[in-house]
Amino acid sequence: MLSLGSGGGKTAKPSFVSYVSPEEIKKKEKEVNEELKPHLLPGELIICEANTVVKYSREDSLQRGFYGKLVCTNFKISFLSAEPLLDDVEQSYRNKLMGENDISLHCVDQIFGVYDEKKKPLLPGAIKNKIPEKLLLYCKDFRVFHFGLRYAKEEDARRLIRGIVHHCLNPTSLKCLFAFSYVGAAGGLKVGPVGIEEEPPTIMFETKTDWKVELDRTGGLLTYRIVSINENYKISTRFPEFFAVPSSVADDDIRKSKGKGIPLWCWSHSSGCALLKMAALPETADDSTSQMDKDWIDRMLQALRETHPLNHTVRTEILSATLPSLQEIQASYNRFKQLFLMDNTAEFWESDIKWLSAVENANWLEVIRQCLKKALDIVECLEHKNTSVVLVEENCSDLCCLIASLVQVIIDPHFRTISGFQSLIQKEWLMGCHCFLDRCNHLRSNDKEAPVFLLFLECVWQLLKQYPPAFEFTETYVTILSDSIYVPIFSTFLFNSPHQKDNNQMLGEDRRMLSRSLKLPTVWEWSVQFENSVQALFYNPLYIGKPKTDKGRRTQRIKDPALNYLEIVHENFLDIPEPQRQMSLPSSPSYHSRPSPKKGFLREETDNLIKTFLGKKISRWTFTAEDPSVNYRLFYENWCSKPIDHHGLLLPLHDGPALKVWGQRYLRWIPEAQILGGGPTTALNKACEIIDEIKTLQTKVSERLLKRQPSSPNTDVFAPFHQSRRLSLTFPFGTLRRQSIKPRIPVSTNLSMSFGSMENLPDDEEELSLL
Incomplete structure (x- = not known):
């Protein structure tokens, strides 16, 4: 790992004499570069590349990084490290088509160059004279990549930037998309089954x-x-x-x-x-x-x-x-996605102060x-x-x-x-x-x-x-x-x-003959991207499937352990609260209490509290009896008065407090937002362990009652969840992200806030008054 220090001064003159000839150094660099070869798919071609590029580590506040080679192909941008990356030690999520340091050209959203610590957008034809010191890539899946070009050859860096900008931002034609090169070079694709088990086929509606x-x-x-x-x-x-x-x-x-x-x-x-x-x-x-x-x-x-x-x-x-x-949908999403494209740790904690208002304004x-x-x-x-x-x-x-x-x-x-x-x-x-x-x-x-x-x-x-x-x-x-x-x-x-x-x-x-010989794969052919171990993560271990047998067989839980073990876990072992169905705030006395007929979905006291402390901004999230748009209130209340049927109608909760931010998608690449060893993933992990234990015990009981020979142990269906050594809120994408230190940030409104340990808490009356 390279320690970059301040990165601003000149390098010190070496204090030792080298007995290695320049020819030997060049030979060694050539050997290293030859070893760094990208994994190319059928039809994928290298367009440009640059050696001695530094991939900065966001967890270390961009002061450290890994050196390697940056390659641009007609399909992706790939960083090849000359030393092992921390994120490659353990990964539950692997894609056959792309690695964690690969970026599809269509996934690149914005490209910036850093000149003298100033960030400027890079557009086609913008690189003429001076090349930037850093290259920033903002992706549509909310990854942010920082690449340092200071140590790369100037001509290679210039060619690389021009190639990336051209192939990521310039308009193109449909036949130039990589899919046609990929399938044409592969000569037709043969893929495996859709899932890890026998599943009903996906109906294509083409006939x-x-x-x-x-x-x-x-x-x-x-x-x-x-x-x-x-x-x-x-x-x-x-x-x-x-x-x-x-x-x-x-x-x-x-x-x-x-x-x-x-x-x-x-x-x-x-x-x-x-x-x-x-x-x-x-x-x-x-x-x-x-x-x-x-x-x-x-x-x-x-x-x-x-x-x-x-x-x-x-x-x-x-x-x-x-x-x-x-x-309006596009403009709203553009404002919203900017909240998750963080350059560094300090930017995250600055945005955290005004997080709720920023989400609402988006x-x-x-x-x-x-x-x-x-x-x-x-x-x-x-x-x-x-x-x-x-x-x-x-x-x-x-x-x-x-x-x-x-x-x-x-x-x-x-x-x-x-x-x-x-x-x-x-x-x-x-x-x-x-x-x-x-x-x-x-x-x-x-x-x-x-x-x-x-x-x-x-x-x-x-x-x-x-x-x-x-x-x-x-x-x-x-x-x-x-x-x-x-x-x-x-x-x-x-x-x-x-x-x-x-x-x-x-x-x-x-056309009919060709569609059988050269047909682009569909996304439902998941084996093109993932192994069975990753596809296992698609299946919800808490799903209560609809029984395919009659009601009489439902009671035979011991004789048919595979039928009801999920129901046993969900009813008796998991302390999971029933979903909030009355659209009430958490301060309501009970999730099952009927809403006030005079105040819509929110109780009168809660509504007054909202208007008093939160002002008029929250008013659009609430409903009143005079609102003509809620003519389905009685229909909703009748549904709420009955037990939830997971195989029947599911009415969505659509008031303000019920809507959440999709954390796994938007926050998975931000280390500060992860909860290592906690969060819903840890609870799911425990549920999987209980489910697997119940399955094992029920199998043994069934074998003893039927006097059968013990069967060989099967691989746990939910093993990908609880075999990972480090779980986080964003599992399986961010299992090894290291939590960065919370910095002390001065705020322009004369507000001093400490996000660090207990040692950094204010200890004088003047600072306490500011807090």
């Missing part, structure tokens, strides 16, 4: 059979039909080849409108009502045309009413009128709250009012995908399993023609970027945090899924529509 299976599962096969009029994209390239519509909608209607203004089926309720979405007809200035469009929409809605035998009512929900626009949690609230409103129509809902949006590919998916996660337990959740994304996002290429800014155009899919994952994470036993997958699965967006290999997040995907995979005339 009529896939749609028929889902319609049959939800009971909508009698009232909706699958149309193939758009096969080979004859009608519109903004729609999939196959989709479902109400039975009374004719093919001629779809052909005339090219899919616009046609209610598309999403999901059917057992009562007969359904969730649908519709692409709005383009607005026109001509009054006669507008009247024709209105008559067309009325006719489509009437056809939808006639579809149901009980003549259900239909509600149209124009999402742009009640939810933030894409520009408005990202408010955007999440609005989406949860809108989903709850839609769920009430489907579940309580027996009303079909048609979600309307301009292109039916952004907010429609978000709200439709969120409603189905809330109301259908099938989509809380891993295979069901992946099928949901395929149905609503990929077949819904969400513009992943534009919204993720893979081509670096910047004019259409908006984190809509990430916003959906945020909402799902809030539900997962509120009702952990209801989800088969963990937050690690959701975090890894969010990271995979910026790996330019998988077709899942690489195109704007199925038509664009099929068209760009076609090298010859026979």
Whole structure:
């Protein structure tokens, strides 16, 4: 490890005579550099590189670092250390495609250069004369890399910076993305199973059979039909080849409108009502045309009413009128992400002083709250009012995908399993023609970027945090899924529509034949990225799966230990509080007390306390009886009065105090935010140990009762959790981050605060008065 000291003065003259010739020194450096070779994927080529680059250690306040080689390829930026890194001692999380010191080119968010301790953004063509002393890379997964270029050759450093800036920031074309080089060089990919166990396959919704299976599962096969009029994209390239519509909608209607203004089926309720979405007809200035469009929409809605035998009512929900626009979502997220891109320890503790106000001003949690609230409103129509809902949006590919998916996660337990959740994304996002290429800014155009899919994952994470036993997958699965967006290999997040995907995979005339020979992998082929030990982290050990046997067999816990051990742990061994369901603050006397009918979800005393001490800023998080937007209060209260059914409806808590910051995703690379040996991960670790112990004991009891020979011990399913020697709040990503020392920071408002040990506490009256 290099000790960099102040780094500002000149190097002292050596006091010894070297008997090693310059030729021998150069030979030694050449041998070291030849040993540092990056792991290249098929089709990956080295563009530029520089030796004697220093990777600064954030845990040591950027005063120490490791020297090595920095390489830029057509896929990633990779740092190769000449000495072992501390983080490589033990890692529970490893990616086959990239190491911890590898950065996908599409994951780079901002690039800065440091000139004389001043940070300046680097843009294409900006490096002309002087090269920066340091290179700072801000990533979309919230990693921050500091590279020192002072010891590298000037020409190599210049070429390296130009290459990184060009390949990370310059606009590019779709065919230049690494995915095509990767699959073309590999000659087709052969991947293993989706998970570590036999799982139901992910439904891709690319055939009529896939749609028929889902319609049959939800009971909508009698009232909706699958149309193939758009096969080979004859009608519109903004729609999939196959989709479902109400039975009374004719093919001629779809052909005339090219899919616009046609209610598309999403999901059917057992009562007969359904969730649908519709692409709005383009607005026109001509009054006669507008009247024709209105008559067309009325006719489509009437056809939808006639579809149901009980003549259900239909509600149209124009999402742009009640939810933030894409520009507002993007601006809010840009403000929010800046709170987690920390350069050093001092910057973290300075931001910690104003953390809550900064989170509120970013408005990202408010955007999440609005989406949860809108989903709850839609769920009430489907579940309580027996009303079909048609979600309307301009292109039916952004907010429609978000709200439709969120409603189905809330109301259908099938989509809380891993295979069901992946099928949901395929149905609503990929077949819904969400513009992943534009919204993720893979081509670096910047004019259409908006984190809509990430916003959906945020909402799902809030539900997962509120009702952990209801989800088969963990937050690690959701975090890894969010990271995979910026790996330019998988077709899942690489195109704007199925038509664009099929068209760009076609090298010859026979598209069907080519899709079988050279097909980009999907992100659901997890074995491309991870070994089984990492995939085991996707499964929630506290998940209470729905029994596949009859009720009579449920009572035979000893005879079938694999069936009920999770229920035993959850009911008798784990002291986990039931999720807060009444949207009350922690100061409320009981989670199960009914909310005051006069004050909405918050008790009157708590509401007065909020208004007294927190002011008007918190008012938007609370509700009153006069608020017309909370017409679902009675529906929510009735649900709250019943025990939680983890295989049934799960209504989200969407008030201010209930919403949390996604710590594993945003804080995993910040050592100061980690709780080594504590936090939810430690509690989960203990739960896994108890579960494994119960499984072992029940197996022994079952073998003795059935007089069978003892079976060989099986590998623990949850071993990745409790085999790690050092757990932290951000496990498995930050297991070995060292906690840095809390510095003493002078504050401009004459406020002296000590974040250090007890020895640094103020010891005089004057300093105490300032505190």
